Amino acid sequence: MSTNQVVSKVWSFCNTLRNDGVGYGDYLEQLTYLLFLKMADEYSKPPNNRKMHIPQEYNWQSLTSLRGAELEVHYSMLLRELGKEKGMLGQIFTKSQNKIQDPAKLYKLVDLIDHENWVMMGADVKGDIYEGLLEKNAEDTKSGAGQYFTPRSLIRAMVECVRPEPMRTIADPACGTGGFFLAAYDFIVANHNLDRDQKQFIKFNTFYGNEIVAGTRRLALMNLFLHNIGDIDSDNSISPADALIAPSGVYYDYVLANPPFGKKSSQTFTNEEGEQEKEDLTYNRQDFWATTSNKQLNFVQHIRSMLKTTGKAAVVVPDNVLFEGGAGETVRKKLLETTDVHTILRLPTGIFYANGVKANVIFFDNKPSSKDPLDKRDLVLRLPHQHPSYS
Numbered sequence: 058m059s060t061n062q063v064v065s066k067v068w069s070f071c072n073t074l075r076n077d078g079v080g081y082g083d084y085l086e087q088l089t090y091l092l093f094l095k096m097a098d099e100y101s102k103p104p105n106n107r108k109m110h111i112p113q114e115y116n117w118q119s120l121t122s123l124r125g126a127e128l129e130v131h132y133s134m135l136l137r138e139l140g141k142e143k144g145m146l147g148q149i150f151t152k153s154q155n156k157i158q159d160p161a162k163l164y165k166l167v168d169l170i171d172h173e174n175w176v177m178m179g180a181d182v183k184g185d186i187y188e189g190l191l192e193k194n195a196e197d198t199k200s201g202a203g204q205y206f207t208p209r210s211l212i213r214a215m216v217e218c219v220r221p222e223p224m225r226t227i228a229d230p231a232c233g234t235g236g237f238f239l240a241a242y243d244f245i246v247a248n249h250n251l252d253r254d255q256k257q258f259i260k261f262n263t264f265y266g267n268e269i270v271a272g273t274r275r276l277a278l279m280n281l282f283l284h285n286i287g288d289i290d291s292d293n294s295i296s297p298a299d300a301l302i303a304p305s306g307v308y309y310d311y312v313l314a315n316p317p318f319g320k321k322s323s324q325t326f327t328n329e330e331g332e333q334e335k336e337d338l339t340y341n342r343q344d345f346w347a348t349t350s351n352k353q354l355n356f357v358q359h360i361r362s363m364l365k366t367t368g369k370a371a372v373v374v375p376d377n378v379l380f381e382g383g384a385g386e387t388v389r390k391k392l393l394e395t396t397d398v399h400t401i402l403r404l405p406t407g408i409f410y411a412n413g414v415k416a417n418v419i420f421f422d423n424k425p426s427s428k429d430p431l432d433k434r435d436l437v438l439r440l441p442h443q444h445p446s447y448s
Contacts, residue, residue: 063178066169067186071193074162081194083156086272088190089279090136091170093149094120097289099176110146110290115139120167128167129160145293149278152271180285184239187283191234191276207236207315207373208408215313215371215418216240218400220248223255225263225310228363230300230356232266235277237313239284260286265309267300301340301355308365315373316356318414346391349384357388357419361396364423370396376403376415396421 071084079087097109098117113119115135123131132155139150157163175183192209221227221241229237245251245259264286268274277295281287287294339350345358353374360370379389392398402418 063173063182063186067190070166070169071190074157077157077159077162079156081190082272085187085190085194085276086153087155087157087166088170088187089275090150090153091120091167092175092283093146093279093289095170096175099174100289105176107290110142110144112138112142117171121171124164125160128164129155129158132163145278145287145289145291148293148297149275151275153275180283183283184280187280188239191280207233209236209240211373211404211408211418212236212240212313213244214402215373216244218402218420219311219313219369219371221245221311223249223251224258227264227311227313228305228309229264229266229312229314230305230359230363231314231316232268232277232295233273233315235264235266235280235295237315238264238266238281238286241311241313242284242286261288261291264294265307266295267298268295269297269299271297301342301352301359304342304344305363307363308368309363310365310368312360312363312368312370312372314356314360314371316353318353318375318416347384347387351378351384353378354384354388357392361392361421361423366423368423369421370423371418371420373404373416373418376417379419392421396423 067088071081074084075081094111094117097111099105100107101109109116115138119135120128120132136150136153136155140147140153142150155163157166188209216237221244223245227238227241229235232238241264242259249255251259264281266277268277274295274297278287278293281295282289339348340355341348342358344362345355347354347358349355357372357374357379360372364370379385379392398419398421400418400420402420404416404418406415408416
C-alpha cells in the first residue's frame with residue numbers, strides 16, 4: 058500500500074469514529090497505544106530481534122487474535138496493566154482508557170494497523186500522519202487542545218532565528234506535543250552533514266522537556282518516537298513534573314517555548330466539604346527575581362535560569378506582559394540587565410486557538426547586554442497581519 062493510501066485510511070477511519078462521538082484527541086490516544094504495541098512487535102522480529110519488555114499476555118499478538126466483546130474487555134485490561142509498567146512503556150500507557158466502545162470498530166482499527174509495517178515506514182511518513190492528526194485535534198475547538206499545539210509555521214520561524222547547532226542541548230519547560238523539538242531536529246538535520254556521534258547525540262541526548270498534562274505528554278512521547286527521536290526502550294526525556302516548582306539543576310544551550318497563557322498559576326484541591334476549589338499558586342524560588350502567581354513571568358524567570366552562560370532563548374509571551382507594573386517591571390529590568398534581549402517578534406492576532414489573543418516572541422541571549430538596556434524595548438519586528446499557514 059502506498060504512503061498516500063495509508064494516510065487516507067488513517068484519516069477516513071478517524072472520521073468514522075467521530076460519527077460515534079470519538080473526537081480527534083481520543084482517536085489520537087487509541088492510535089498511540091496501538092501503534093506503540095505494533096511497532097514493539099515488529100522490533101521483536103527479524104531483522105531487529107530486539108527484546109521488548111512487554112508482558113506476553115498484553116502484547117500486540119494478544120489483540121489480533123480476539124474479536125467482539127472479548128477484544129474490548131482484553132483491550133481495557135491491557136491498557137490498565139501496561140500503565141503500571143516502568144520506563145517509556147508505563148509512561149505511554151499512564152492513565153490510559155479505552156474510548157472506542159464499539160468492538161467492531163476497535164477490531165477494524167487493530168486490523169488497519171496490523172496490515173502495515175510501521176518500522177519499515179520512513180520517519181517522515183509516520184511523523185506526517187501523526188502531526189496531521191495533532192493539527193486536526195488542535196483545530197477541534199471543543200476539545201481545547203489548541204493550547205498544546207503551537208502553529209508549526211511560528212515554531213519553524215523561531216527555530217530558524219535561533220539556528221540550533223549539532224551537539225547542543227535544547228529544552229522546552231512546557232513542551233505540549235513536542236513541536237519545538239521536531240522543528241529543531243529538522244533544522245539541524247537539514248543544515249548539517251551529521252557524523253555518527255552527532256546522529257546519536259541528536260537522537261538520545263539533545264531534547265529535554267516538561268509536560269504536566271498526562272494525555273498531552275503521551276502524545277509528545279509518541280510524536281518524538283515516530284520522528285526518530287529517542288527509542289522504544291530508551292529513557293524518555295519529557296518529565297511529568299511541574300517545571301516551575303524548582304530549578305532544573307541542568308543548563309541548556311537553547312530554550313524554545315510557548316508556555317500556557319493565563320494570568321495566574323493555580324492548583325486544584327478538595328476542601329473540607331469535599332468540593333473542588335482552585336487557589337493561586339505562587340512559586341517561592343530564591344533564584345527568581347520576583348515572587349508572583351503570574352505564570353508567564355514565572356516561566357520567563359525559569360527559562361532564564363535554565364540557560365548556559367552562552368545559552369539562547371526564544372519564548373512566546375502575551376502582549377506587553379513584561380511592561381506591567383510590580384513583578385512585571387522587576388522581571389523586565391532584570392532580564393534586560395542580565396541578558397541581551399535583542400529581538401521582540403510581534404505576532405498578528407488570531408494565530409492561536411483562542412481568537413483575539415495577542416502575543417510576542419522574545420529572543421534573548423544569556424550574556425551581558427548593552428550599557429543602556431532599556432533601549433532594547435524599541436527593537437520590535439512585526440509580522441504581516443495575516444493568518445499564517447499551518448502547513
